Amino acid sequence: MSERPEESKPTPDAESLLPIDEHIEEGHDAEGRKVRHRGIYLLPNLFTTANLFAGFYAIINAMNGNFYVAAAAVFVAMVLDGLDGRVARLTNTQSAFGAEYDSLSDMVAFGVAPALLAFEWALGSMGKVGWMVAFIYVAGAALRLARFNTQIGSADKRYFIGLASPAAAGVVAGTVWAFSDFGIKGSNMAFVVAVLVAAAGMLMVSNIKYHSFKDLDLKGRVPFVAILAVVLVFAVVFSDPPRILLIIFLAYAASGPVQYLLQLRRRKTTE
16 A cells, blocks of 8 residues: 655745735733634724725825825725724724734825925925925834834823824824815925924823824713714814814814823922
8 A cells, every 4th residue: 555645844935925814823812822823814904904094095195295195095094094993892803913913004004195295385385494304203103103002001091192194194284185175385384384393293202192093982971062062063174174183183182281281280289
């Protein structure tokens, strides 16, 4: 009888060429037992991929001079970024892979895209100073996302430490969207844009606290007035998206420093 040849085992080099669905991740089930999951969760990562695409689409349009479309794409990325995490929590499909993938997508959508958008629209007219300001923003976004990843599970979920990268992107993209909609040339506002972009980059790496609004109970019962308030907010935003969104994100970005200064004043009065 002829012996059946032994099946060859994959070598380490061969294993490195396997598709991403061979990704194995360790976790814990509801009872605290260690379990191993093979592959990646489809639904939340689809939203993350869409977020990445929106950021990439914003970059392409910014390079082609379509600033209005590029800015709008950044805001679309924000919506998708907010959905992927909520979908993962609602479907119990959270994973370390998803968290890392989300941060990489955020770096493109809320780090590179807004900086390039601001540079192409206004900062490019400032020469070296312009691209240095744009880099300050990109570096701030990278450091902000890296710090966020290291603080997962230990930070107070009610607050962000430093301005969140989507909010910083909202300030930059909102500025370009609002003023380009008026037909204003970015070169005429280069200094103002430089200040806003640099400030957003610095706020991302600051220790100033911002409300995250993650403690809002979306599953619980709310008064009927609250529903009307939400509808009213959406109606106001859709009445003039570029300028209303800019006002909202500027107010949120300023809320952190204002609250910090008020706390300092209270401490001095109590001493």
